Amino acid sequence: QKEVEQDPGPLSVPEGAIVSLNCTYSNSAFQYFMWYRQYSRKGPELLMYTYSSGNKEDGRFTAQVDKSSKYISLCIRDSQPSDSATYLCAMSAYNFGNEKLTFGTGTRLTIIP
């Protein structure tokens, strides 16, 4: 069993829909939780990060962490075609920067105009 589980999709939704992506994990040492967005044939880029449990909102994006359930989610409101990408959750235990990140397998999302 992988340390981080993520439904690979693919997921297709119409423009304007609310999208919810999620990951579960098994390592209780994880404290830093990230969502990366990866466009086709590009490198991953950080979308949002959260430390420990709680919510964080940035524009149309909301990240939630529930450490008691070992569950994290990313909500995208008013989805746009430009949101079409693969979304990767990532986690680390001790540091936001200089530490290995453990990734989920990524969810491929397509927003249909």
Added chain:
Amino acid sequence: DTAVSQTPKYLVTQMGNDKSIKCEQNLGHDTMYWYKQDSKKFLKIMFSYNNKELIINETVPNRFSPKSPDKAHLNLHINSLELGDSAVYFCASSNEGSQQYFGPGTRLTVT
């Protein structure tokens, strides 16, 4: 200006060959990484260097050898390439307390 760059972008080679991938970052970061992304998009760390010193070495065949000539460069040399080495290899860099910035990737195909 590209923050993290990799060369080459594409690499097609035959089994048994030796090849190198180069990475450079102009962000002034102390730590650099190599990740491998397989065909199912699973991204897994291979190595990490901090100020030219190896700090993370995951379970990777010893045919893979990273080298960091200075803290702005991290190269990956692969000996005796196998079909299973086909993947996209990403370089990344970071400082303590900062996010990891990824390069554009090198798509390696072994035939």
